[in-house]
Amino acid sequence: MATVRKSSITWSNWAENQNFEGAAIEAATEESVQALVRSHARSGSGVRVAGSGHSFTPIVAPRTSLLKLTGPCGVISVDVEKGQAQIWAHTALHQIGPALWERGLSIRNQGDTDAQTIAGAAATGTKGSGARLGSISSAVVDLALVDGTGTLRTIDARTGIASDDRTGADLRAGRVGLGLLGIVTRLGLQVEASYGLAEHNSAETLNDVLDNAESELSQVRHYSLFWCPSSETSVRFGLPPTPADRCWVKRLETVPADHAWVAATSGVSGQPGSRIGRSYLVYPDWADNQPFIELEYMVPGNRWKEAFLSIRELMRSSYPEELSPVQVRWQAQDDSFLSAQYLRDTVSLSVVGDRDGDYDQFLRAVHEALMPFSPRPHWGKVHYFDATQVKHAFPALDQFKTVRERYDPTGVFLNSHLQGLLTIDDPRES
Secondary structure (H helix, E strand, O other), X not given: OOEEEEEEEEEEOOOOOOEEEEEEEEEOOHXXXXXXXXXXXXXXXXXXXXXXXXXXOHHHOOOOEEEEEOOOOOEEEEEOOOOEEEEEOOOEHHHHHXXXXXOOEEOOOOOXXXXXXXXXXXXXXXXXXXXXXXXXXXXXXXXXXXXXXXXXXXXXXXXXXXXXXXXXXXXXXXXXXXXXXXXXXXXXXXXXXXXXXXXXXXXXXXXXXXXXXXXXXXXXXXXXXEEEOOHHHHHHOOOOOOOOOEEEEEEEEEEEOOOOOOOOOOOEEOOOOOOXXXXXXXXXXXXXXXXXXXXXXXXXXXXXXXXXXXXXXXHHHHOOOOOOOEEEEEEOOEOOOOOOOEOOOEEEEEEEEEOOOOHHHHHHHHHHHHHHHOOEEOOOOXXXXXXXXXXXXXXXXXXXXXXXXXXXXXXXXXXXXXXXXXXXXXXXXX
């Protein structure tokens, strides 16, 4: 059963820029999640789920209670023929890789860090890089969640489908659901046969990157880069030595899972920049020992150069003291209503601010520099979008809100941050 602590707790995210108090609830079973949701619905209170704390926005902030899922985690089952895996929602990404590998499977794509829970990563649209690869959420084939009435429901491609759709509206809303449809307890993920990755990373001149990036995208599985404004940037952010105004380019090529070095007991061989090994060990490479504050916006794929150059010019002319790299990554389009890749291929541009410094002015300036390029924000990272800008950036917002209202008619999962950002009326105030 769920256990509600009598005293409030102060919750902080990884970067410690989000702190709030709430009643702490732990639930170990789907039945206990159902019971606590029904209790909150009857009392008119609210509940949100805390994952790994890797979001930089108040997306987790609860009106009343903060839930931690404490039951089993890991891979529940796999269907090798379909290339699908059922996974407990609060399983961390770093737990999924080895569990799938044992079954001859691998996740399709992931981000630079693997500390997030799979449900949290999907719900916020987290992604890696690869022009032919989508975000983690785009690989979600079904969801089990407890809705705002306390009912355990399953959403798949046929749920809420219309005659002219390939995928029903409910799954298109639930994949990047921001926790607003319900508490996800399990999800199904499209995966693929296990594979290894070989790094071919190097420091490149900016002109070479601008000239060659598009052609290189089709030659490797993953392509991304960090532009370094200063030679100190690589030292501060744990990158290999990279001179000022040059790029550290990350190229990852697929290699067979039975490659001798991939199949090695350790799972990875070689030095950083030229490693070869299991995909889940090679792709993540961002150290979490120095918390930072990150902003990441996705722009249309055909506008990435001018958008990137606008940030570079801003930093060189107005913020020469900032050491943040500009990370550039590519993603394929999908059809999830609140996805940053909704119906368009995108390139993500991200910068970071010093958690202990005055990062707000710099990140706001980056926001303003990118607004002419029709950006969309990463829901879990710092952004400065208001409700009007969100409505313009996400043309399927109203479709999402229609589905959300069916799943949570009394607003159990709403919080003030998302309510204002998505312009959702609170049914308790009507």
